[in-house]
Amino acid sequence: MSSIAARLIPTWLRQYQLATLPTDVIAGLVVGVLVIPQSLGYAVLAGLPPVYGLYAAIVPVIVYAWLGSSNVQAVGPVAITAIMTASSLLPYADKGAEQYALMASLLAFMVGALLWVAGRLKLGWIMQFISRGVSAGFVSGAAVLIFVSQLKYLTAIPVAGSSLIGYLSSLQMYMRQLHPLTLLIGVIAFALLVANRYASKWVWRTWLSASSAKWAERLFPLILLGVAIILSMALHWSALGVATIGSIPQGLPSFTLPHLPDVQEALKLLPTAGLMALIVFVSSSSVASTYARLRGEHFDANRELTGLGLANLSGGLFQSFAVAGGFSRTAINVDSGAKTPMASLVTVVVMIAALIAFGNALAPLPYALLGATIMASIIGLIDIDTLKSAWQRDRLDAASFIAAFAGVLIFGLNTGLVIGLMVSFASLIWQSSKPHVAIVGQLGGTGHFRNINRHDVVTFDNLLLLRIDESLFFGNSESVHLRILKALQQYPEARELILIMSAVNHIDLTAQEMLSTLNKELAQQHKRLHFSFVKGPVMDVIGHTPLITELSGQVYLSTLDAVNSLTAR
Numbered sequence: 001m002s003s004i005a006a007r008l009i010p011t012w013l014r015q016y017q018l019a020t021l022p023t024d025v026i027a028g029l030v031v032g033v034l035v036i037p038q039s040l041g042y043a044v045l046a047g048l049p050p051v052y053g054l055y056a057a058i059v060p061v062i063v064y065a066w067l068g069s070s071n072v073q074a075v076g077p078v079a080i081t082a083i084m085t086a087s088s089l090l091p092y093a094d095k096g097a098e099q100y101a102l103m104a105s106l107l108a109f110m111v112g113a114l115l116w117v118a119g120r121l122k123l124g125w126i127m128q129f130i131s132r133g134v135s136a137g138f139v140s141g142a143a144v145l146i147f148v149s150q151l152k153y154l155t156a157i158p159v160a161g162s163s164l165i166g167y168l169s170s171l172q173m174y175m176r177q178l179h180p181l182t183l184l185i186g187v188i189a190f191a192l193l194v195a196n197r198y199a200s201k202w203v204w205r206t207w208l209s210a211s212s213a214k215w216a217e218r219l220f221p222l223i224l225l226g227v228a229i230i231l232s233m234a235l236h237w238s239a240l241g242v243a244t245i246g247s248i249p250q251g252l253p254s255f256t257l258p259h260l261p262d263v264q265e266a267l268k269l270l271p272t273a274g275l276m277a278l279i280v281f282v283s284s285s286s287v288a289s290t291y292a293r294l295r296g297e298h299f300d301a302n303r304e305l306t307g308l309g310l311a312n313l314s315g316g317l318f319q320s321f322a323v324a325g326g327f328s329r330t331a332i333n334v335d336s337g338a339k340t341p342m343a344s345l346v347t348v349v350v351m352i353a354a355l356i357a358f359g360n361a362l363a364p365l366p367y368a369l370l371g372a373t374i375m376a377s378i379i380g381l382i383d384i385d386t387l388k389s390a391w392q393r394d395r396l397d398a399a400s401f402i403a404a405f406a407g408v409l410i411f412g413l414n415t416g417l418v419i420g421l422m423v424s425f426a427s428l429i430w431q432s433s434k435p436h437v438a439i440v441g442q443l444g445g446t447g448h449f450r451n452i453n454r455h456d457v458v459t460f461d462n463l464l465l466l467r468i469d470e471s472l473f474f475g476n477s478e479s480v481h482l483r484i485l486k487a488l489q490q491y492p493e494a495r496e497l498i499l500i501m502s503a504v505n506h507i508d509l510t511a512q513e514m515l516s517t518l519n520k521e522l523a524q525q526h527k528r529l530h531f532s533f534v535k536g537p538v539m540d541v542i543g544h545t546p547l548i549t550e551l552s553g554q555v556y557l558s559t560l561d562a563v564n565s566l567t568a569r
Helices: 001-009 018-034 036-045 051-055 057-067 078-089 098-121 124-129 132-151 153-155 162-171 181-199 210-235 262-293 301-316 327-335 341-356 367-382 384-393 395-411 412-431 477-490 510-526 535-543 559-569
Strands: 437-442 450-451 462-467 496-500 528-532
Touching: 018 036, 018 327, 036 078, 036 210, 036 341, 036 367, 036 437, 057 181, 057 301, 057 341, 057 535, 078 098, 078 132, 078 262, 078 367, 078 412, 098 124, 098 262, 098 301, 124 132, 124 262, 124 301, 132 153, 132 162, 132 262, 132 367, 132 384, 132 412, 132 477, 153 162, 153 181, 181 210, 181 367, 181 437, 181 496, 210 395, 210 450, 262 412, 301 559, 327 367, 341 384, 367 496, 384 395, 395 412, 437 559, 450 462, 462 477, 462 559, 477 496, 477 510, 496 510, 510 528
Parallel strands: 462 496, 496 528
Antiparallel strands: 437 450, 437 462
């Protein structure tokens, strides 16, 4: 095989084993069939006609299967990108369905472009700066907004807004438009779906085996969809005022250039596209890296960026809205036996078949069922467990969760995420600004030195040993200085101060000046400053600065060397 062909054909396909084909085909068929109603619902959630949910599950899925980093991640329309699309394109809702769809494709194209550029610049490391509290708080807040937004399909009330207050206000304002039959259908469907999802132990396992109950639980939404279509046709629900999705256009998504607005409109969408790109990457990477770890595979964050970027770029050219890796569909994909991205390609075949052969069959499907499906599935994204865990173990991360969650509900998705990130970074800065500085002593006759408040150690009258457990920079240099001066006041007889730098990975200019000032202050008191365990990269930075050249004491390789040298005098 030529080098060019080797680069064009992914490794998984070049090394594909036919023995895995049956399980991949089964997994692809299962995922394809089960996510059809979900895909339709996410398109509606994005403010698009239902068929766009199927469009979004074709070209982007093919591209990610070819170029993505995960062998089992199932990419497609997801709740978060759907509601962010609807929120950002709210000003275009009254400009016609065609214009709105073109703007949704443009947004997907912009998201893809940002992800692709980030991948080329190898910015995968950004993921580690999004704390668990922020991501869980944002997703939980978005889940609440998604839940409330679907009330318009269960009640026929034109609920609209970008925040919880906006949704509830419009719900109260138009309460008289409530349609009783639509509400009845939606509530019954929602109750059945919730019971199937959260009470399957009693619903299915009392009279089915464990394996049969699992399949019954998975297939139930599809069965409910079929029953709803039959009842809608038999009872003429559309004639009674129940909104149905109508005939779905048959045929594959066509190549369509996204709508190109003027520069000002494009700039308005850019912040949303940036936040969506971040969320798409963080959520997809979380899923992909988790399964890579479980399967003993390597996860490449930069390749994930490139794969997601090209998937959304291509989707934006084929009538898709922004896509990401889905939590639930990936779990179904893996549980059904998927081994390679071939399963995703089989799922695409199912979506194509649905578009070509079953468009008219889905026409009587009530929007109330789609809304109930989204509401039932979205409950699981409200992550109370993470909040409880953070509150017990890390209050600062809990604060980030609450800030992101409350910000999303009060101000909307974009502002809420920014608020959560700001609180998270503020917490990080606050923690770094108050580093731990320990007074240490020698552990018995060993070369180990430990905190005097935690261990029975030996101290020295003429020596004060301080261990700094953080890199030194402008944000914490003053607090470290004050902590050192306080320790010197506690031990006025100490003439030699040894700063143990084993945990210090960097010393910026401000911190260097602080240590130089400390050196001069000690000299005025006829005391000396020494360093031990200075790392090589740190010494490369400070080795030729006044901090070292004018140091009153010495730099020792180890704390034991410093103690032996200074106590022998």
